[in-house]
Amino acid sequence: MKGFFKDFNLARGIILASIVGCLVLGFLCWQRKQEVADLNDNLASRVKPAVRDFVQAAHRHTALSQLLKGEGLRGEEDLTSYIRKVGAKDRVEIGELNMTNSEVPLTKGIVDKKYVIKPDNAQASFKRMTLVNFFYTLEDDSRRVKLTRVKMEVADQKGLKTHEVPKDDWKFDCELTSRQRKN
Numbered sequence: 001m002k003g004f005f006k007d008f009n010l011a012r013g014i015i016l017a018s019i020v021g022c023l024v025l026g027f028l029c030w031q032r033k034q035e036v037a038d039l040n041d042n043l044a045s046r047v048k049p050a051v052r053d054f055v056q057a058a059h060r061h062t063a064l065s066q067l068l069k070g071e072g073l074r075g076e077e078d079l080t081s082y083i084r085k086v087g088a089k090d091r092v093e094i095g096e097l098n099m100t101n102s103e104v105p106l107t108k109g110i111v112d113k114k115y116v117i118k119p120d121n122a123q124a125s126f127k128r129m130t131l132v133n134f135f136y137t138l139e140d141d142s143r144r145v146k147l148t149r150v151k152m153e154v155a156d157q158k159g160l161k162t163h164e165v166p167k168d169d170w171k172f173d174c175e176l177t178s179r180q181r182k183n
Contacts, residue, residue, distance in 0.1 A: 079101070079113060079115060079145070079176070079178055080099055080101070080115070082141075082142065082145075083097065083099060083115065083117060083138065083176065084097060086134065086137050086138050086141060087134060089137060091130075091133045092130065092133045092134045092137055093130070094119070094126065094130065094131075094134050095119065095120065095121075095124065096119070096120035096121070097117055097118070097119060097120060098117075098118045098119065098120045099115050099116065099117050099118075100115070100116045101113060101114065101115045101116075102114050105182070106179070109181055109182050110179065110180070110181060110182065111179075111180060111181075111182045112177050112178070112179050113177070113178045113179075113180060114148070114175055114176070114177050115175065115176045115177075115178075116173065116174075116175050117173065117174050117175070117176060118172075118173040119171070119172070124171070125155035125169035125170060125171055126169070126170055126171075126172065127168050127169070127170070128152075128168050128170055131152060131170055131172055135147055135150060135174065138176060144178050144179075144180070145176055145177065145178045146176070146177050146178075147174055147175070147176055147177075148175050148176070148177045149174060149175035150172070150174045150175075151172060151173050151174065152170050152171070152172045153170065153171050153172075154166050154169070154170060154171075155167075155169035155170055155171050157169070
């Protein structure tokens with residue numbers, strides 16, 4: 001060993017440092033390879049099933065959220081407030097409404113709640129598209145309600161001759177029915 005250091009020069013120093021460096025790097029690479037193998041095992045055994053379960057739960061949440069968003073009448077919400085809310089929406093804007101309600105028992109524990117809807121002002125008239133938007137939105141925003149009767153009449157237009165086409169002004173009244181369990 002004394003002879004090795006006796007003729008020690010820069011080249012031999014570089015060779016010696018390279019051998020020590022290779023041994024250290026080899027050990028560190030072996031450690032990292034073991035960590036990667038452990039992570040791959042965890043990926044296959046724990047992460048993939050967890051991700052699959054998470055994706056399924058996300059799809060179910062999305063479907064339920066869409067169902068709830070589409071349901072304008074939620075939980076214990078009163079039908080009267082639902083109808084008023086629909087009447088105040090954009091492209092509907094029907095104004096104040098006069099509603100009378102009744103309950104018709106069908107079978108044990110099931111009742112039909114019926115609401116007759118009229119404008120608050122008996123002289124009020126509406127464009128046909130406004131009424132159609134109102135009727136459509138009532139049924140579209142909730143699967144629990146159905147329009148069971150709609151009556152539309154041309155608003156009074158005095159001085160209208162028989163050959164003249166009336167303006168697009170209409171009066172309406174309708175009946176909305178919601179079948180529910182009796183409380």
